[in-house]
Amino acid sequence: MLPARHGAATAPAVLCSDSLMTNALLLRPGDRLPDFALPGLDGKFRKFLWSFNGWPVALLVVDDLKALDTAQFASLIARCKDASVVPVVVAGMATPAASPIWSKLIGGASDAPLLLCDGERRFVPALLSQAGIGFGQTAAARTRIILLDPNQHVAATYDSRPLLAAAEGIGAAAERVRSSAGADVVIAGPMAPVLVLPRVFEPEFCTQVIRLWEKGDHQDSGVSSRYGNVGVAELKRTEDYMIAEPMMQKAISDRLAYRIGPELVKVFAFDHQFTFDAHVVLSYSADGGHFFSAHRDNGAPTTADRAFAVSLNLNDDFDGGELVFPEFSAVKAKPPAGAAAVFSCGLLHEALPVTRGRRFVLTTFFRQKK
Ligand SMILES: O=C(O)CCC(=O)C(=O)O
Numbered sequence: 001m002l003p004a005r006h007g008a009a010t011a012p013a014v015l016c017s018d019s020l021m022t023n024a025l026l027l028r029p030g031d032r033l034p035d036f037a038l039p040g041l042d043g044k045f046r047k048f049l050w051s052f053n054g055w056p057v058a059l060l061v062v063d064d065l066k067a068l069d070t071a072q073f074a075s076l077i078a079r080c081k082d083a084s085v086v087p088v089v090v091a092g093m094a095t096p097a098a099s100p101i102w103s104k105l106i107g108g109a110s111d112a113p114l115l116l117c118d119g120e121r122r123f124v125p126a127l128l129s130q131a132g133i134g135f136g137q138t139a140a141a142r143t144r145i146i147l148l149d150p151n152q153h154v155a156a157t158y159d160s161r162p163l164l165a166a167a168e169g170i171g172a173a174a175e176r177v178r179s180s181a182g183a184d185v186v187i188a189g190p191m192a193p194v195l196v197l198p199r200v201f202e203p204e205f206c207t208q209v210i211r212l213w214e215k216g217d218h219q220d221s222g223v224s225s226r227y228g229n230v231g232v233a234e235l236k237r238t239e240d241y242m243i244a245e246p247m248m249q250k251a252i253s254d255r256l257a258y259r260i261g262p263e264l265v266k267v268f269a270f271d272h273q274f275t276f277d278a279h280v281v282l283s284y285s286a287d288g289g290h291f292f293s294a295h296r297d298n299g300a301p302t303t304a305d306r307a308f309a310v311s312l313n314l315n316d317d318f319d320g321g322e323l324v325f326p327e328f329s330a331v332k333a334k335p336p337a338g339a340a341a342v343f344s345c346g347l348l349h350e351a352l353p354v355t356r357g358r359r360f361v362l363t364t365f366f367r368q369k370k
């Protein structure tokens with residue numbers, strides 16, 4: 001984790017209990033970049049989260065600006081411009097030292113990228129440390145480019161020959177994470193407040209979780225004890241596997257905490273400590289006539305502290321299986337594989353039957369810690 005002054009607003013609000021979390025700054029694709037504030041050359045502080053408006057961002061982190069090759073830098077900036085990616089540079093040096101080198105580097109360009117100066121080196125070492133490993137532990141890169149999606153989650157990192165590699169790959173990588181889908185969707189009526197978050201699980205991780213379901217015990221009509229509802233057999237028929245492997249429990253909790261936790265703070269002002277319910281893989285097959293009718297997730301005394309439900313599709317090679325929120329509208333949510341639908345446990349929701357194939361979904365709940 002970056003130091004606390006990075007702004008609690010966007011750091012994972014908490015770390016769940018049971019030491020499920022690591023303390024490292026994670027920069028894997030999907031993780032949110034913790035927010036930070038640094039001065040530009042004009043001495044004014046910019047809060048990173050507030051500095052960009054809906055575009056992918058290429059964050060070039062460098063210890064010393066002198067290390068940058070002028071031609072490679074110019075070519076990276078040009079490629080960013082072509083790809084509508086906003087470049088920003090964070091240098092581990094104070095503004096007086098940075099200023100003359102920067103002038104040479106940008107050669108008087110009027111549309112030069114934003115430069116943020118970390119003279120006290122509060123953030124640069126962590127941003128340069130090996131992804132997923134606590135800083136100070138291993139040799140750090142001297143220069144790294146972190147491509148962020150428009151919601152400032154890591155889309156890709158470039159560590160070796162980063163300027164050349166990023167110049168080459170950034171257009172395609174940015175295209176994959178741009179937030180331009182759905183331009184023809186107009187919301188004219190009621191709409192349930194459902195957060196659909198892409199890239200919470202990587203494709204290989206989805207496959208690993210499905211494998212656990214395949215290996216595990218799961219009864220037809222499996223109704224796990226976490227549904228304290230009455231008449232549950234009429235309510236739900238699925239094949240469930242409750243994740244029992246500690247490493248996988250932790251791998252899942254890490255992803256949910258780092259990738260969904262900060263969104264709950266930002267989007268729903270949910271700035272509380274949380275824990276998770278058991279992580280359960282539900283499977284619905286067309287042949288099995290599986291279903292989960294309309295229900296709420298916090299209706300029993302034992303579930304009253306559930307705050308947000310997570311429904312994360314692990315595959316997408318099936319038809320049907322959408323989520324609907326009948327209190328609001330008939331709009332259907334069908335997150336692609338690896339993406340999560342996250343919504344308040346008080347919302348009425350239903351999983352529609354699968355009409356072709358088999359759906360695997362990881363479900364769990366953020367519980368508010370007392
Ligand atoms: O199938 C789904 O996505 C919904 C699962 C669900 O509502 C639950 O586990 O409570």
Ligand SMILES: [Fe+2]
Pocket residue numbers: 295296297309349
């Ligand atoms: Fe539910």
